[in-house]
Amino acid sequence: MSIPTEQPIIHPVFKTDSYVFTTDFYSNGTNQSLLEELTTKYLRDEAISEEELTKVYDDVKTWNDLERFYYIPVLSFLTIVTLCNPRATWLNPLL
Numbered sequence: 001m002s003i004p005t006e007q008p009i010i011h012p013v014f015k016t017d018s019y020v021f022t023t024d025f026y027s028n029g030t031n032q033s034l035l036e037e038l039t040t041k042y043l044r045d046e047a048i049s050e051e052e053l054t055k056v057y058d059d060v061k062t063w064n065d066l067e068r069f070y071y072i073p074v075l076s077f078l079t080i081v082t083l084c085n086p087r088a089t090w091l092n093p094l095l
Contacts, residue, residue, distance in 0.1 A: 008033045009059040013066050020070045035071060038078055048082045 010033045011022050018026060025036040032040065035056055041048050056075055063071065 007037075009056055010035050010063065010067060010071055013070050035074065039074060042078055042081060047085070048078060053079060053082060 013020055015022055017023070021036050021039070022032070023029065024031040025033075025040065028040070034052065038048050038052055038056070053075075060068070060072065060075070
């Protein structure tokens with residue numbers, strides 16, 4: 001019986017032979033980090049929750065300089081598009 005592992009917030013930059021994100025991101029694999037999963041949700045036009053974004057923001061202080069350089073722009077973009085999304089029910093409790 002395998003023990004489930006907690007989903008990482010990010011993977012180290014250049015962890016694999018792929019560019020910034022892992023090959024799991026590009027192949028829609030099951031070992032995506034939370035940031036990769038949120039990026040996938042954006043690309044599929046799926047809702048991103050406040051809790052998911054907050055988890056990533058809470059982890060930023062543990063990132064090294066290279067991870068900040070590559071991942072903060074992605075996180076900032078995801079935040080902007082989430083805040084501007086009229087379907088974001090956590091922004092509008094009347095929905």
